[in-house]
Amino acid sequence: MEKEKVISVSGLTKKFGDFTAVNGITFDVYKGEIFGFLGANGAGKTTAMRMLCGLLSPTSGDATVAGFDLYKQTEKIKTKIGYMSQKFSLYEDLTVKENITFYGGIYGLGNRELKFQSKRLIESLGLQSEANQLVGSLPLGWKQKLAFSVAVIHKPSIVFLDEPTGGVDPITRRQFWDLIYEAVKNDITVFVTTHYMDEAEYCNRISMMVDGDIAALDSPSNLKQGHGVDSMDEVFYNLARTAKRKSD
Amino acid sequence: MRTLRFLLVKEFKQIFRNRTLLPMIFLMPLIQLLILPLAADYEIKNINVYVVDHDKSTFSRDLISMIISSGYFKLVDYDSSYKRALSEVERNKADLILEIPNDFERNLNRDRVQKVFIAINAINGTKAGLGGSYLSTILKEFNKNIVMELDHSFDGKKALKRIDVVNSNWFNPYLDYKTFMVPAILVILVTMIGAYMCSLNIVKEKEIGTIEQINVTPIKKHVYVLGKLIPFWIIGMGVFSIGFFVISWGVYGIVPIGNILLLYGYLALYLVALLGFGLLVSTYAENQQQAMSVAFFFVMIFILMSGLFTPIESMPEWAKWIAKGNPVTYFIEVMRMVVLKGSGYRHIQNHFLIMMGFAVVLNFWAIANYRKTS
Ligand SMILES: Nc1ncnc2c1ncn2[C@@H]1O[C@H](COP(=O)(O)OP(=O)(O)OP(=O)(O)O)[C@@H](O)[C@H]1O
Numbered sequence: 018m019e020k021e022k023v024i025s026v027s028g029l030t031k032k033f034g035d036f037t038a039v040n041g042i043t044f045d046v047y048k049g050e051i052f053g054f055l056g057a058n059g060a061g062k063t064t065a066m067r068m069l070c071g072l073l074s075p076t077s078g079d080a081t082v083a084g085f086d087l088y089k090q091t092e093k094i095k096t097k098i099g100y101m102s103q104k105f106s107l108y109e110d111l112t113v114k115e116n117i118t119f120y121g122g123i124y125g126l127g128n129r130e131l132k133f134q135s136k137r138l139i140e141s142l143g144l145q146s147e148a149n150q151l152v153g154s155l156p157l158g159w160k161q162k163l164a165f166s167v168a169v170i171h172k173p174s175i176v177f178l179d180e181p182t183g184g185v186d187p188i189t190r191r192q193f194w195d196l197i198y199e200a201v202k203n204d205i206t207v208f209v210t211t212h213y214m215d216e217a218e219y220c221n222r223i224s225m226m227v228d229g230d231i232a233a234l235d236s237p238s239n240l241k242q243g244h245g246v247d248s249m250d251e252v253f254y255n256l257a258r259t260a261k262r263k264s265d
Numbered sequence: 266m267r268t269l270r271f272l273l274v275k276e277f278k279q280i281f282r283n284r285t286l287l288p289m290i291f292l293m294p295l296i297q298l299l300i301l302p303l304a305a306d307y308e309i310k311n312i313n314v315y316v317v318d319h320d321k322s323t324f325s326r327d328l329i330s331m332i333i334s335s336g337y338f339k340l341v342d343y344d345s346s347y348k349r350a351l352s353e354v355e356r357n358k359a360d361l362i363l364e365i366p367n368d369f370e371r372n373l374n375r376d377r378v379q380k381v382f383i384a385i386n387a388i389n390g391t392k393a394g395l396g397g398s399y400l401s402t403i404l405k406e407f408n409k410n411i412v413m414e415l416d417h418s419f420d421g422k423k424a425l426k427r428i429d430v431v432n433s434n435w436f437n438p439y440l441d442y443k444t445f446m447v448p449a450i451l452v453i454l455v456t457m458i459g460a461y462m463c464s465l466n467i468v469k470e471k472e473i474g475t476i477e478q479i480n481v482t483p484i485k486k487h488v489y490v491l492g493k494l495i496p497f498w499i500i501g502m503g504v505f506s507i508g509f510f511v512i513s514w515g516v517y518g519i520v521p522i523g524n525i526l527l528l529y530g531y532l533a534l535y536l537v538a539l540l541g542f543g544l545l546v547s548t549y550a551e552n553q554q555q556a557m558s559v560a561f562f563f564v565m566i567f568i569l570m571s572g573l574f575t576p577i578e579s580m581p582e583w584a585k586w587i588a589k590g591n592p593v594t595y596f597i598e599v600m601r602m603v604v605l606k607g608s609g610y611r612h613i614q615n616h617f618l619i620m621m622g623f624a625v626v627l628n629f630w631a632i633a634n635y636r637k638t639s
């Protein structure tokens with residue numbers, strides 16, 4: 018049986034002036050998988066992801082996301098995806114509960130659903146006693162977990178996570194991945210970028226970006242085998258050292 | 266519309282949680298309204314008027330003594346040579362020339378209408394401009410049938426150009442300068458608060474990145490824009506009301522002659538236009554600094570070219586065009602007309618239409634230029 022594609026990208030390109038940040042990348046993401054995006058700083062991961070979320074218009078190339086055309090049905094795509102940006106972007110001057118209610122409301126959840134989700138979310142994150150605290154006062158790890166939960170509050174088909182665990186301690190990272198697995202169980206396809214090689218191992222398939230191109234795309238075990246090494250670290254190093262682009 | 270409700274709740278929570286912004290919104294205008302009119306007191310006495318009297322009748326002498334006794338004018342000289350009068354203006358000895366034609370008395374009695382001519386020294390435009398309007402009021406009081414011709418363009422080199430000011434805009438001539446300025450300054454304060462707050466607010470969301478999280482939702486652009494507009498519209502109404510009732514009425518004792526509802530109708534429309542401007546700035550600016558400087562640039566022009574300090578009639582032609590393309594001009598006019606003169610809807614119909622135009626253009630432009638996909 019053919020696996021169902023939820024994202025299909027072909028020749029997607031983004032130029033900023035003369036500079037090609039993403040250079041005609043082509044790949045598919047299948048339903049229910051955890052798809053990892055790896056690459057050095059400045060490789061073009063965020064740029065690619067923002068194009069797929071409809072935040073940035075591509076220079077050329079085609080893509081369908083959740084069955085909708087990236088150019089013509091951008092707003093339809095937005096009902097089907099969740100996005101957690103690299104930069105924390107919930108409202109720091111609203112409380113935990115208020116952020117949940119706000120985003121749930123924007124995504125069109127009904128009152129009862131909103132109450133239910135808000136309660137469930139706060140409990141599952143263990144934030145009961147912080148529910149009425151301003152988000153700005155929470156530690157980073159908790160903020161990230163909250164941001165993730167808010168990104169999937171409307172039960173999207175796909176969630177895009179841009180370095181969701183950047184700067185977070187190992188324990189919180191584990192907890193974060195538990196949240197990701199739970200989302201997968203709920204039929205959400207996960208598209209995630211990361212710099213952590215242990216996290217790369219958690220992905221079903223990995224795409225390695227080097228200077229705007231996809232240099233390799235396979236499962237972690239196949240990649241290791243193909244390079245004749247036994248850690249993702251080494252795979253990453255082998256591929257990334259060919260990069261010419263300076264990180265910024 | 267449920268979405269809009271969530272946006273509004275969020276916006277108000279943020280505004281009322283902001284400990285620095287809130288006092289600024291409500292206190293700053295009050296304090297400024299108390300201080301500015303004192304500092305910007307342009308009430309002018311000792312305006313030097315040169316009377317060229319070709320008639321030399323009892324009537325013309327009555328008129329002159331009425332002008333002098335108003336307490337605002339000093340007679341430079343009184344004779345029948347316009348040329349000499351001009352040279353006095355050139356030497357800056359006279360601010361105004363009033364020329365009373367031959368047969369002034371006879372024509373007034375016979376034809377019931379008579380023209381007089383006023384020339385203004387544009388070098389000290391404010392003084393002479395105000396003088397001109399004081400004078401026109403005295404003339405009207407003296408005899409309703411005097412039609413004035415006013416010349417503003419006297420700057421020593423240009424040929425004289427004649428302008429009819431049969432419909433002078435000046436209606437609070439020399440009673441109290443504050444009465445004239447306070448309502449207009451209130452307009453300026455509401456304008457500044459509206460334009461700055463609105464544009465900065467959205468750009469701040471751009472800067473901290475929260476707007477991305479909004480742009481990735483299926484929210485409609487106009488709903489988002491409304492969610493920003495409505496809170497500032499309400500705040501604008503609030504600030505205006507405090508300034509209007511507490512300071513203008515309460516402290517300065519300016520009791521509006523016209524219909525307050527009419528005034529609020531205009532304010533409501535004006536705020537939509539103004540906030541549209543703020544939104545527009547925010548869609549172009551990348552960060553708060555840019556937004557601030559762009560908004561500041563335009564607000565400055567709006568203020569200077571609004572007829573607040575300098576009467577529009579005494580502006581050069583190019584400046585008049587700017588004044589006409591400036592929403593503040595119309596609101597100040599409406600404010601003075603309704604509050605001081607008691608004008609009704611009929612008189613400000615055009616002002617409504619023009620402001621409607623501003624509101625529609627600015628807001629549609631802003632919505633069109635707001636991109637969820639960059
Ligand atoms: N708006 C922009 N204008 C110009 N250049 C940009 C813009 N956005 C990104 N770039 C450039 O495009 C390249 C790719 O950036 P991108 O943010 O996609 O990298 P990344 O893989 O996400 O890196 P990181 O791991 O540091 O997040 C970088 O060199 C960056 O400087």
Ligand SMILES: [Mg+2]
Binds near residue numbers: 062063064103179
């Ligand atoms: Mg990135």
